[in-house]
Amino acid sequence: MLQVNYIRENREKVLERLNLRNFKQPELVDEIIKLDEERRQTQTSLDNLSAIANASAKQVGELMRNGKKEEAEALKAETTSNKDTIKQLSDQLALSEQHLHHALVQIPNLPAEQVPAGTTAEDNEVVYLHGEPAVLHDKALPHWELTSKYDIIDFELGTKITGAGFPVYKGKGARLQRALINFFLDRATAQGYKEMQVPHLVNEASGFGTGQLPDKEGQMYHSTVDNLYLIPTAEVPVTNLYRDVILKEEELPVRNTAYTPCFRREAGSYGAHVRGLNRLHQFDKVEVVQIVHPDQSYEVLEQMSAYVQSILQDLGLHYRVLRLCAGDMGFTAAMTYDMEVWSAAQQRWLEVSSVSNFETYQANRLKLRYRGAGKPQLAHTLNGSALALPRIVAAILENYQTVDGIQIPEVLVKYTGFDRID
Structure with a gap:
């Protein structure tokens, strides 16, 4: 299976080598790049929100220890909302990875430079x-x-x-x-x-x-x-x-x-x-x-x-x-x-x-x-x-x-x- 980062960074070469193979679905290359971009954006959003949620959880604990119960409860409610969004992003990430994997396994290996052109x-x-x-x-x-x-x-x-x-x-x-x-x-x-x-x-x-x-x-x-x-x-x-x-x-x-x-x-x-x-x-x-x-x-x-x-x-x-x-x-x-x-x-x-x-x-x-x-x-x-x-x-x-x-x-x-x- 080709590596996603190689496809993303070498799009033209990948298309050229696949064309040598007479590959019939070159549009999959751009689909993979698009799916990977969506996956990375979702991953970034998930990582950022998870970091915020972890920090909020620690802050709730500190507020409770300092007797600031009302502030702690308000922050806890906000954290609960974040958890729902995190669950949605996690599901979205899993689906993106599934779609990306399905597209990747349809791409054959790239012929080496020494391989002659030909169809049969x-x-x-x-x-x-x-x-x-x-x-x-x-x-x-x-x-x-x-x-x-x-x-x-x-x-x-x-x-x-x-x-x-x-x-x-x-x-x-x-x-x-x-x-x-x-x-x-x-x-x-x-x-x-x-x-x-x-x-x-x-x-x-x-x-x-x-x-x-x-x-x-x-x-x-x-x-x-x-x-x-x-x-x-x-x-x-x-x-x-x-x-x-x-x-x-x-x-x-x-x-x-x-x-x-x-x-x-x-x-x-x-x-x-x-x-x-x-x-x-x-x-x-x-x-x-x-x-x-x-x-x-x-x-x-x-x-x-x-x-x-x-x-x-x-x-x-x-x-x-x-x-x-x-x-x-x-x-x-x-x-x-x-x-x-x-x-x-x-x-x-x-x-x-x-x-x-x-x-x-x-x-x-x-x-x-x-x-x-x-x-x-x-x-x-x-x-x-x-x-x-x-x-x-x-x-x-x-x-x-x-x-x-x-x-x-x-x-x-x-x-x-x-x-x-x-």
Whole structure:
């Protein structure tokens, strides 16, 4: 959430950056400035009248002690009238704050200066390309046919149990999943991230803190009886570990990693681009999260991007890095890199990771601050997928297939216990 004082003091810049995002409600900026002015005026009136009321209360006590009962009673009547006005101002202030909050949460984060203009994924900027596409044999298959051929993932069985988008992993398919999770966690902890095990359901405050609520509530599974939400990513519970926390500056950076299943209701479409593992409602992912000093967040963003790329390189996958344009970024992000691997069987790019810097946007919602020499300041938060499994599995199955089986990337063999699926 943007800070009100920043919007008030930088109106033109805010409008300019929101326009880069193609934001459709620029009038909200002036509404926020107006609501904030009304709120501040009400607060000033309330503070002044409360000070007068407190002083009058003390004076009543002094008059009573000095035997000046009539003067005390007259002043007490005036104080009672002030209390009624104070109650009215307090109610007015609460309503102003409610209206201001409602307007603020509708404003997305401002794109960083490095973010290119654009409206769709077609406008994203390719900043790096690694490796060459795998060369497959003439009878190469897409992963949804390979999983059936080798009986390692059953989509129909998952549909029977739950519904579309909930596959069942079997035998070597299940072991490959577990191997990837362990490999990703081992890489993260070796990189200095502290592993956490976190709840898979969160409350509204947690969903709000990282920006899933109210923006993405339609994409989240909601347990209505308990008013809890199944997490769409480990980012939500891991970042919320630090909600309402003031860190010491010397504790920065905070670096956490976690494996969780992820649940997303996002509306599906039809066709090969969402077939098989390409889009699921439940999938596994290892997430990395950092909380850093504002002066270091963009350097850290580059480091996190390089780290995710190093995993893709270890897996021997052909990939590219995109800097997302302003119109394609998530609501809460100031800058995002997407990593996409090449599917030689599908002849298309598959997104496997997003690494984002949120600057103070999440921290303001979370009230996540650090204390240096002066008063507490908002920290910067970042996170990244390292990595999401479904499309990594799809890419491994497709790009490592041979005529008589599927090879396992060398780096995974010690985790799987086997070097091929046949």
